[in-house]
Amino acid sequence: MRVLLTGGSGFIAAHVLDVLLECGHSVVTTVRSSEKGQSILKNHPDVPKDKLDFVIVEDIAKPGAFDTAIVSDPPFETVIHTASPFHFNVTDPQKELLDPAVIGTTGILKSIKQHAPTVKRVVITSSFASIIDSSKGNRPGYEYSEKDWDPVTQEEAVQNPVLGYRASKTFAEKASWEFLENEKPNFTIATMCPPLVLGPIVHYLQNLDNLNTSNQRIAAIMTGKAKEAIPPTGTFIWVDVRDLALAHVKAAELPEAANKRFFVTAGYFSNEEIADIIRDKYPELKDKVPAKGTKGGEYPSEGIFKYNNSRTKEVLGIEFRSLEDSIVDTVKSLQAVGA
Ligand code: NDP
Numbered sequence: 001m002r003v004l005l006t007g008g009s010g011f012i013a014a015h016v017l018d019v020l021l022e023c024g025h026s027v028v029t030t031v032r033s034s035e036k037g038q039s040i041l042k043n044h045p046d047v048p049k050d051k052l053d054f055v056i057v058e059d060i061a062k063p064g065a066f067d068t069a070i071v072s073d074p075p076f077e078t079v080i081h082t083a084s085p086f087h088f089n090v091t092d093p094q095k096e097l098l099d100p101a102v103i104g105t106t107g108i109l110k111s112i113k114q115h116a117p118t119v120k121r122v123v124i125t126s127s128f129a130s131i132i133d134s135s136k137g138n139r140p141g142y143e144y145s146e147k148d149w150d151p152v153t154q155e156e157a158v159q160n161p162v163l164g165y166r167a168s169k170t171f172a173e174k175a176s177w178e179f180l181e182n183e184k185p186n187f188t189i190a191t192m193c194p195p196l197v198l199g200p201i202v203h204y205l206q207n208l209d210n211l212n213t214s215n216q217r218i219a220a221i222m223t224g225k226a227k228e229a230i231p232p233t234g235t236f237i238w239v240d241v242r243d244l245a246l247a248h249v250k251a252a253e254l255p256e257a258a259n260k261r262f263f264v265t266a267g268y269f270s271n272e273e274i275a276d277i278i279r280d281k282y283p284e285l286k287d288k289v290p291a292k293g294t295k296g297g298e299y300p301s302e303g304i305f306k307y308n309n310s311r312t313k314e315v316l317g318i319e320f321r322s323l324e325d326s327i328v329d330t331v332k333s334l335q336a337v338g339a
Pocket of ligand 1: 006007008009010011012013031032057058059060061082083084085086100125126127128169193194195196197198212213214
């Protein structure tokens with residue numbers, strides 16, 4: 001199939017791109033600059049231009065941002081929309097997080113409806129942020145699944161960057177289901193709801209200075225920044241980026257994924273466990289990794305919510321990697337860029 005993949009320079013999208021190519025699909029990816037696009041092409045020297053190309057979309061929050069990118073010869077059958085800001089370094093949550101997420105998502109759906117009638121499936125990278133009700137804390141005994149929605153409000157969304165990010169994912173995903181309901185387009189959608197995504201970086205796109213948000217805790221633990229106190233874990237569930245990338249591609253390919261939400265998680269983790277794995281598997285880092293018994297990063301004593309990932313396993317056929325494999329490969333990839 002021919003796929004438009006948005007945000008091809010991102011941590012997750014770089015892996016989605018590689019899975020799409022491995023599966024024989026033809027990909028055009030959107031990037032914000034020609035430099036980033038050229039870097040992607042240069043690092044896939046054996047892939048011909050009709051299988052991999054890029055198009056520039058500088059700002060997904062601009063009205064009509066995708067109107068040109070969505071038109072292709074041969075035409076697209078599939079769109080995978082990953083581009084959305086994921087960082088907390090913002091002063092204006094509305095402008096810097098909510099607008100690109102919500103206008104980016106509704107914008108691409110409108111562009112497809114108007115200009116790309118051949119598109120039959122749109123896969124959207126949402127988040128566990130759109131599922132979890134963080135006001136309820138660790139919620140021991142409660143099982144989260146695709147039926148749950150984060151009740152965050154617009155008023156809360158503009159209070160700080162963390163709530164702003166959570167709301168950006170919730171409102172963008174809600175807007176995509178509303179679009180489907182109200183506009184009755186010619187395509188079906190599938191939304192992917194991963195929690196914290198860990199896994200190897202794609203070296204030509206990332207380095208320690210621009211490291212994606214979700215891998216920053218691993219870099220901190222392996223480089224000595226968490227030596228005295230391990231930071232709090234936060235979410236306690238995770239998925240490896242390679243499994244998530246495969247889930248995106250399966251959600252694009254499989255008829256049975258149509259109009260479904262997928263809670264894509266491998267299971268529990270804590271920052272303390274990450275430190276244990278790095279200490280055990282990389283003895284040469286022992287002076288930097290927090291010593292066994294260092295405070296912080298543990299599971300909450302009252303327990304933690306349950307999760308239901310059965311739909312992802314049954315419909316998409318995903319078998320999840322272990323935390324140990326993921327951390328070992330991530331550390332290796334970070335060492336390759338100087339960590
Ligand atoms: P990255 O920051 O690595 O990727 C984000 C991508 O979106 C980049 O390509 C970025 O381009 C692009 N982007 C951001 N804002 C704009 C904009 N205004 N206009 C055009 N492009 C833009 O993050 P991830 O790969 O981790 O995240 C990808 C998706 O996955 C996001 O939707 C995120 O919310 C979601 N997600 C991530 C999780 C994680 O733990 N990593 C967990 C759950 C969901 P550029 O780099 O050029 O700025």
